Amino acid sequence: MKNHTANEVQASAITEYFDGIRDAAPVLVAVVPFSILFGAIALDKGLSFAEMLLASLSIYAVASQYVMLDLMGQKLPVWLIVLSVFALNFRHVLYSAAIGRKLSHFTGFEKTIAFFLLVDPQYAAAEARSLIKKLTPAYYFSYAATVYTTWVLTNCIGGLFGKLIENPEIYGLDFILPLYFTALVVGFRSTSGFLWVASGSSVISLLIFFTIGSPWHISIGGLAGLAIAATLSRPEETSHG
Amino acid sequence: MADAVTIIILCAIATYVTRTGGHIVLSRFGTLNHRLEAALNAVPAAVLTALVAPYAVTNGPVEGLAILLSLFFSWRFSMIHGIIAGLVVLGLYRNFI
Known part of the structure; x- marks a missing residue:
């Protein structure tokens, strides 16, 4: 009987992992073109490959990274660049306050990492998930790992090979994120x-x-x-x- | 101008502060007033709507239509239907019209 329960627990953890990957999959289609483009533009604007990689690994906020590149190019003072990034990311204050209430069963270490990974689709997916069942670390982190890994890898591709995708807008890819957010809003x-x-x-x-x-x-x-x-x-x- | 690495690290810190800040401030409150609780429950509907609204009106009529279709189909059927409906309309329009 004990074994049976353990198997059930394990099976449900695996389900949570796969649910996270499944829910992240449509977002990847939207992330990849932006990500490749960021890699290409960053090098074009004078960052080294290592600096581009550092930005994507440590900031992990595509809109802010574009803004940072743009302002760096304009030779603005550092405090103004940092303040602009802060202002652009201010919505995350609301995300972290709202989702924090659903992470109370995460360990302190898990929370520290979870907040680092709290990008728009991550937040929206976590809220949507907690409407139907308890938000587990397995679900949260498999979603996050799927998006984050893809983000970093495709950044590198963009940095190495330049602008592979010439016209992402032909396929409507530039509009996947707004459409995805619209569909998510309806879920609430x-x-x-x-x-x-x-x-x-x-x-x-x-x-x-x-x-x-x-x-x-x-x-x-x-x-x-x-x-x-x-x-x-x-x-x-x-x-x- | 400071070197790029310094700027990148400061931007990373600024971003992390926004991503933890809300939770850290809130966790000092103890029990929440019902109005604050209601406001927090409204974050996904409110912030995501505010994020999307300009996309619906500033990118042209077909882009606006795609958002409306996504709204309708995800309301009536499911999220996936909503996203696909919007993409199909945009893809058709941009490639064939």
């Missing part, structure tokens, strides 16, 4: 106040996008949605949390 439609939150966020996001400009629309639009959710909240709704 049963959460309370969803329509109010989503409409509020999109309106404010567009307003900021066309006035103050990118990347502020993400954080400010997102915060507007949070304010709506907080306003609509009634004490009894969350007593089971």
Whole structure:
């Protein structure tokens, strides 16, 4: 009987691993072109191969890395480059606050690594997963390892062989991430106040996008949605949390 | 200008601070007020929507349509249907029209 249970535990861990890889697979299609391009552009802009690799291994945030390259090219002061990257990544503060509540059964070391790997699709997939079942380290890290490994390897390919993909937009690849995020958002439609939150966020996001400009629309639009959710909240709704 | 390695490492630290910061601040709170709890539950819907909204209106009508189709098909059927519907429309339009 004991053996049977152990087998079951092992079987479920394997299922979790495969679920993580399966859910990461569509994201790879979107990551690869950006990643190859980053490798190519980084070297084009004067980084050495080792510096490009260091950036991808240690920062692991594709949009910020493009911005960093661009600002480095403009010879801006270091503090301004770092501040821009911080501003661009500010949405991750919200991600880490929200997902941290679902990582309470992770060990301290697992959490340290988990937060490092908290890119947009990772966050979205972890939230979506925790809607249907408990978020396990096996699931979280197999998803993360799939994306991270692909990211680093294809960066190297881009750095070594230049612009392999000439027109990624022909296949609509430049649009996979927005489509993926749209589909993910829909997965949260049963959460309370969803329509109010989503409409509020999109309106404010567009307003900021066309006035103050990118990347502020993400954080400010997102915060507007949070304010709506907080306003609509009634004490009894969350007593089971 | 400082050397590239310094800039890269500082950017990596700035990024890691945002990815842990929210959790570290929040974990000092103890029990959460229901409004804060509701706000945190709304993070995926709110932030991902804010991220996507400009893509839907600034890239041309067919790109906007692709987002709408993705919205409709993932609402009605599943996530995968949504992504494929958007991609098919974009792929057809960009290659054949």
